[in-house]
Amino acid sequence: MKHNWDDYAAQWESDPATAQFSDQAFAELQALQSVTGANILDFGCGTGLLSQRMAPLAKSIVALDASEAMIEELDKKALHNVEPVVDELTRGLVAQHPAFRKQFDIVVASSVCGFVADFKETAVIIHSLLDELGVFVHWDWLSDDSDQGLTQQSAHSILHGAGFTDIEISIPFDIKMKDGSSKPVLMGVAYK
Numbered sequence: 001m002k003h004n005w006d007d008y009a010a011q012w013e014s015d016p017a018t019a020q021f022s023d024q025a026f027a028e029l030q031a032l033q034s035v036t037g038a039n040i041l042d043f044g045c046g047t048g049l050l051s052q053r054m055a056p057l058a059k060s061i062v063a064l065d066a067s068e069a070m071i072e073e074l075d076k077k078a079l080h081n082v083e084p085v086v087d088e089l090t091r092g093l094v095a096q097h098p099a100f101r102k103q104f105d106i107v108v109a110s111s112v113c114g115f116v117a118d119f120k121e122t123a124v125i126i127h128s129l130l131d132e133l134g135v136f137v138h139w140d141w142l143s144d145d146s147d148q149g150l151t152q153q154s155a156h157s158i159l160h161g162a163g164f165t166d167i168e169i170s171i172p173f174d175i176k177m178k179d180g181s182s183k184p185v186l187m188g189v190a191y192k
Contacts, residue, residue, distance in 0.1 A: 017175050021185070022049035024173045025110045025139045028187055029054075033135055038105040041129060043089060043122075044112030048074030048082065054108075055079045062099045064089060089116075089125055103131035109138040113188075114149040123162035130192040136164065142171060142184040155188045164190035 029035065035057045042051045045063035047070050055061060061082045065071050071086045087093050094100045107126050116122050126136050136159070141149030152169045159167045167190045174182040 015178070017177055019049065021111060021139070021175050022053065024175070024185070025050060025108075025187075026053040028139070028172050029108065029137055032137065032189060033106060035106060039102060039131075041104045041107040041126075043107055043109040043126065044115075045074060045084075046070045046110075048077055048079070048084075050108060050110050051082050052077055052079060055082055062104075089122055091125060094125060094129065100129065103134065104129050105131055105134050107134070107136045109136075109140075111140060113138050113155075114140040114143065119150075120158050120161060123158050123164070127162045127164060127192060132192060134192045136188070136190045136192075138188045140186050140188075142186040150186055150188075152186060155186060159188060159190040162190075164192065166191040 035054050037059045040054060040058050040061045042048070042054070042061055042063045045051050045065045046067070048063055051061050051063045051074065058081060061079070062085060063071070063074055063082050064085045064087065065074075066086070066088045068086045071084045074082070074084050083099050085097060085099055087097070107130060113119050113122065130136060140155070143149030143151050152171075156167055156169050167188070170187050171184050172187045174184050176182050
């Protein structure tokens, strides 16, 4: 990851845009796919806002984030079916950590993929973690190639290259920022 997310953890949820992003992402997920009884990986879970919304319905959630401080904030939520893991998503982690011994029905990533150092490699790993007919759903800031985030073309190309099929890229919502501007959010949906 390019940022030191530990520096943001304590104040993360005080920004209204953060909760709005999570609420909108969860609404889009519910409209797309039932999470009831699902085994889910929340990749780049941050303080666990999306995990918190999915937990009452999901069978189990592995909440992965590279920031120890973000995971500490998630731990405070005491979600009984959420297993927090502090690490980067790598082939080594998948091979060695017990939380990754099962396949996932759903992998979600909320405002994460545009920040990882190598989204191509990450998408390949996520593909390997999904059960047959599993789905990867991610939400990222829409980029115009000059800022952080992903373009529709780059997201589609990376997901296709990782082996996903039935890929849909859309712009389902905007987030109102502190300065009053709105930023569009890209949503990628890809099936194994």
